[in-house]
């Protein structure tokens with residue numbers, strides 16, 4: 001039996017997740033209702049088809065992976081703006097290792113993952129060891145990684161013609177689901193365990209709440225923060241492989257702007273940008289809400305007619321983020337407002 | 353309610369039947385209280401009795417659920433902070449809330465000058481005003497000093513100066529002496545007496561009965577959120593107050609001695625750290641021994657503890673654990689060698705406010721709750737339950753955030769965290785600050801027991817009776833180094849003189 005009002009922020013987070021789930025369900029039903037049509041040949045098209053649902057799953061895996069990578073980082077009150085750029089760099093490195101260096105595809109893939117880890121390690125070294133602010137460091141590596149990717153390809157080369165065995169990762173199904181969905185599920189489970197069931201996860205939270213408190217508690221602050229950034233880089237490398245396999249090509253501009261979608265998903269999922277508070281479940285819900293919105297809009301006849309899916313999805317994602325955050329903060333605001341009302345009943349005071 | 357000396361004067365502040373709940377927790381359930389002008393009115397009660405909550409009702413931080421208050425001759429159901437300030441209520445908190453990067457004068461100006469973005473800033477007038485206020489309080493503080501360079505008592509002085517400057521008629525002090533040394537305490541008392549002479553009403557919260565007898569005119573005792581009586585201090589003795597507060601008699605602690613210390617657990621040979629401002633410290637603690645460290649604030653006791661715990665690693669001399677030289681260059685290394693450190697600053701270092709009680713308790717003892725890095729919820733609950741029971745931590749439950757606990761209970765959590773690691777050398781830095789008399793006695797008994805079980809304890813405390821009553825030997829620090837070691841039970845004035853450096857036998861250690 002748990003008395004109410006215990007551990008305030010956790011129950012708050014739980015309420016918030018329920019709210020998010022509600023948003024997701026409503027969103028999904030709306031698109032199912034308005035976005036599903038029967039075409040002239042009598043075939044059901046649009047949102048309400050299995051293919052479309054799988055499409056959503058496929059499209060959400062890469063941003064979803066980045067969001068999972070960012071969750072531990074943001075829990076430490078850090079940020080990683082470079083994951084999208086690193087995705088691009090890893091994709092290019094993968095293409096070069098396979099195409100130019102002639103490595104077998106598995107070795108090239110391992111190389112791309114290692115590159116991701118190294119990129120993360122660069123962030124980690126600057127942030128955890130040299131104590132530089134994460135926002136500035138990753139703003140720097142954000143440009144650095146993308147620039148490197150462009151330099152490696154001279155801005156022009158696109159690597160294609162990957163073997164079918166590799167494309168399987170991004171374009172086929174396994175046990176009824178898109179292959180990358182399994183990878184995503186595996187990473188999600190791993191991050192969930194890391195954040196909610198291990199010492200590292202608890203250390204990350206404590207560091208987010210109070211780095212000094214963590215140090216005095218004897219937690220290895222430097223090592224744990226470094227781990228979060230290295231892990232993020234590694235997952236960006238994984239996302240690069242999936243991205244390349246889905247599109248069948250590796251280019252320097254792969255994953256441009258993904259970091260912002262990923263951060264949006266994490267924050268929408270209820271993780272506090274100030275660190276400490278948050279959950280992997282929330283991140284997953286955030287990713288789902290954004291992915292369904294983006295893809296669902298493209299199935300609405302009105303939107304198709306206007307050819308405005310991109311613009312609308314940006315608009316609605318932003319509105320949704322602000323709206324859900326405001327709703328989540330509503331209880332606190334209401335109680336503050338109520339107590340203000342109480343004190344306003346006092347008689348007027350003379351000037352002091 | 354007993355009112356021993358009814359007077360015709362109009363009270364400054366009256367609480368009538370105030371109640372306040374936090375969810376299921378009844379923090380206050382019917383408190384009556386009255387503050388007169390020119391009196392020091394002590395508020396006494398166990399940890400979690402509701403003292404701080406009552407104060408927050410007076411400052412407008414909390415609105416009571418029922419009851420009313422009378423302030424400035426007006427009957428009010430609730431206050432907001434601005435109204436409370438306007439009616440002359442000022443509170444000196446346990447942790448001064450000043451801007452660390454600004455100077456004393458600037459901080460005072462922020463409190464005292466009217467706000468307004470386009471107001472002209474007259475730096476000279478600010479400084480003069482600050483100097484005047486500080487002088488009125490008899491405080492020798494430079495108006496240009498930055499707050500971050502000031503000690504806690506000095507910051508408190510700034511707070512008091514701000515309150516006086518704002519024309520406060522009611523000054524509330526919530527455990528102002530929790531980390532003050534005797535001399536700083538005397539200085540504070542002198543200031544409180546000045547306030548009283550000026551007709552200010554002072555509400556004074558402390559767990560130290562000596563202070564209440566030395567300073568207060570009347571005392572109101574709270575028990576479990578209700579007031580159980582107001583008395584003139586002259587009519588009461590310590591035993592009587594304790595009975596009112598706890599509902600029973602307390603057994604005293606037997607004097608130190610009686611245990612035979614074992615092997616040397618920790619030895620320092622000329623240890624120091626230039627960055628921390630401590631140098632050439634030499635002493636040894638044996639297993640089973642309690643070594644006290646006395647000294648003034650700034651004598652280097654906390655700094656030495658930080659060196660030993662690897663927070664500012666030593667760069668001079670040697671440290672030996674059980675006879676073997678060790679490098680304690682990180683808290684992890686110190687922990688691996690069996691050291692534990694309960695820090696002085698509870699809020700910033702001792703506990704993580706947002707984390708639940710249970711996780712705070714197990715945070716350093718993660719090996720006991722994470723098997724191969726994997727969380728075992730039953731183990732966590734077991735360890736937490738054990739220490740909640742052992743230290744009598746009062747909380748809504750093990751899942752309650754530490755921020756919702758009373759100050760004394762937060763302190764117990766900070767101590768529990770390190771007891772849970774089963775250390776071999778335990779460094780305690782002001783372990784009983786803000787802890788009530790009954791719990792303090794209990795904590796002393798636990799420390800004694802642990803020492804008898806073979807633990808080496810280094811006890812830093814500004815509470816001289818605590819050091820004298822508990823420690824087998826008393827090291828005295830001054831100017832960043834250990835000056836001498838006195839036997840346990842040394843009379844307080846002798847220890848004081850050593851701390852001040854006014855006695856002649858130097859370097860007896």
Ligand SMILES: Nc1ncnc2c1ncn2[C@@H]1O[C@H](COP(=O)(O)OP(=O)(O)OP(=O)(O)O)[C@@H](O)[C@H]1O
Nearest residue numbers: 374379399400401402403404405756757758759760
């Ligand atoms: N914000 C809060 N949320 C929930 N419970 C609270 C909150 N603040 C105080 N409490 C509870 O109210 C009770 C009274 O707390 P309070 O801080 O007033 O005690 P206190 O008398 O000041 O104790 P101490 O001597 O330890 O400082 C405690 O049980 C505490 O846990």
Ligand SMILES: [Mg+2]
Nearest residue numbers: 403404758759
């Ligand atoms: Mg209190």
